[in-house]
Amino acid sequence: MKNNFREHVSTLLLIIGIQTTLSAKILAFLPIPWRSHHFVYRSLIGGLAARGHQIDFYTPLPIENGPPNLNQIQVKDRLDDASGERSLTCFTLFSDATNFDRLQVYTELINSDKKYDLVITEYPLASEFSAYLSHKFKAINVAVMGYLDHPWTNEIAGLPDNPSYMISYQAKTNDRMSFGERLFNTYTLVSMIALCYWETMTRQQEFADTFLKYEGWEGRPKLTEAISDVDLILVNTHLSMGYAYPKAPHVKEIGGIHITTTPEPMSKELKRFMDEATHGVIYFSLGSVVDASEMLKDGKAQIMINVFKRLKHRVVWKTQPGLPEVNEKNILTSHWLPQQAILAHKNTKLFITHGGLQSMVETIAYGVPTVGMPVFFDQFKDVKLMTTVGMGLQLNYNNITEDSVYWTINEVLTNPSYRLKAAKQKALFHDRPMKPVDEAVYWIEYVLRHDKVLQPASARMPFYQLYLLDVLAFILLSSLLILYILKKIIRAVRLIFSEPSDGCPVKKKVE
Incomplete structure (x- = not known):
């Protein structure tokens, strides 16, 4: 009887010890003020809190009656809506320096001496604002996305777009496109990536270097590299809500995570x-x-x-x-x-x-x-x-x-x-093997245990490598060089065979 009691106590202590080991210190920096986005956030945060993780949740819309392991920091400064087509195009809410400077709570956070195991942020709406948080805290980086049908988000995921059947968010068609629709889709792909890389991200890098400084910031990667360095991407999509596309290993679908079996009661x-x-x-x-x-x-x-x-x-x-x-x-x-x-x-x-x-x-x-x-x-x-x-x-x-x-x-x-x-x-x-919230929590705890094993090399490649532009340039230049050499050889051979063997001029026969 005593032995059984000791075994039960030992098992209980082991379970408690494992739970304590798995309990992580998590920073959820989600300052987007749109309620529709917070339906997803709250379900995810609630699922993590239920697993015993310690969470600091930065939000403009706090959860009422949250559990004791959820520390909510209200972001009182309401962020300006994205201003201008350029900002909407690249999904950035922080299109000028004033927005960086206004969010004082961010400045206090990034200059604090807090310790975190994992950081959760929203991509791509606030990616340029929060990409450096994981670098600052040397923490695992988890991104929450609303969709994965924009060229810039696919760049972040390390998944090249194929505009022949993967439709852009701007499209008004399905995945069975005509020639004209594929042409427009291709234009969207090229123009959005070019705009985000060479214009928007250039400006955001300047703003970040001016306003987002902290101890050790001088050695951080470029903003585009920091945005791409994501260990896990949770996307609010599902096959029932879109079309069948290939996805990178670190992209996991949690579409409908906020759907509940007990909806809020009616009046x-x-x-x-x-x-x-x-x-x-x-x-x-x-x-x-x-x-x-x-x-x-x-x-x-x-x-x-x-x-x-x-x-x-x-x-x-x-x-x-x-x-x-x-x-x-x-x-x-x-x-x-x-x-x-x-x-x-x-x-x-x-x-x-x-x-x-x-x-x-x-x-x-x-x-x-x-x-x-x-x-x-x-x-x-x-x-x-x-x-x-x-x-x-x-x-x-x-x-x-x-x-x-x-x-x-x-x-x-x-x-x-x-x-x-x-x-x-x-x-x-x-028709799923587990509920979306359970899947989201599972994969977050998975990367806590195994870090970057899901992240493909494509997520860390510059765009010219991802799209094999350097390889295509090499093939093109090599082909041109070979053609040039062949042309020279052919010309030399013609000159050789067009002259007499004894070197004397050929006399024409006079009739």
Whole structure:
């Protein structure tokens, strides 16, 4: 009996010891102020905290009632939105020196004497701002990305783009492209990489050398090298949310990590409104980033209201200040709504969406047909995916009419094929060996144990090596040299055979 007790105690102490050994000191520097991004962050941070890791979480949107091993540092300075097409192109929110200087909490952090085993940052939106954190703290570098369909993000991943079938975030097509679409895709690839390498990163390097100084900064690598030196990339994508592409070993998909089995509860009014919807509910939301009042100006909001009035379905509409008041019995409006709870409700028949990434993830996860109204950025690509798989239709919000909106909504509601295709995507989404949060935590702990084993050499190569430009240049120059030598040899041979063997001039015969 005593021996058994000792064995149990020894086993318990061993487990505690292993847990203590595996418990890491983690810095999560995620200052992006967009709520849709923080859905992903919070799920990841929560999963790591549940495993006993000690986390310093720098965020503008703290988690309420966080666990004791989660230390949250609120980033009070709200970062300016990316200004200018150039900044959006290269996914940088820090396009001028003032933004580097304003975030005082960053300066305090990078000059501190804290110790971390692992650093989590968002790429590529804040990559130039946070790339040097892992160098400063000599820590493992983990990046969280929203997508992997931009030339610059593929550069970071060490995965060369193939524009013949890997579509850019700017594309409005699927992976079966025509010649013209492939031509545009190729142009996007070349122009984005060139712009990010030779213009944006040059400016960011100057800003970093001016404002991001700390002890030992003189020996750090170039900014592009620091950005590429990532041990693990967690991407908020999944096969059900995109197309089948090859990926580097250190790229792991965690799409839908924020999807929960217990969505935030509805208000009593909303729940009653949806429960009593005999013919079902249409959910209309343009997300948190798009300015709905601007998008639905020039009478577009009234068009939507007129269409909703004609329907027998009830409508739940996420509105914003600046939109006209709605007093229809079948329309419920609110500035905030629990989107997952609405999409999970049995009476939800249709989601009218702008096609943002998180909205796309959620509508697929809950198998709800869609009508997409994309506005900018990757929304066109996301909505195109939904139409390609057959779970919805697209509207051009610039040219909507009451008849076109009514026909599109009615088509998706009455044609059962859209709901069947949505159910198929839902099944694909949930068919995984483990939950996304468990997979994310597993791979983070994996690189804690094994460091850089997943990182391919391509992630550390300069672009001219990655794309074999030096090899192509060598082959081209060698070919030109060989052709030049052959030309000289042929000319010499011709001269030799065109002269008499005795060296005397040949006399012409006179008749």
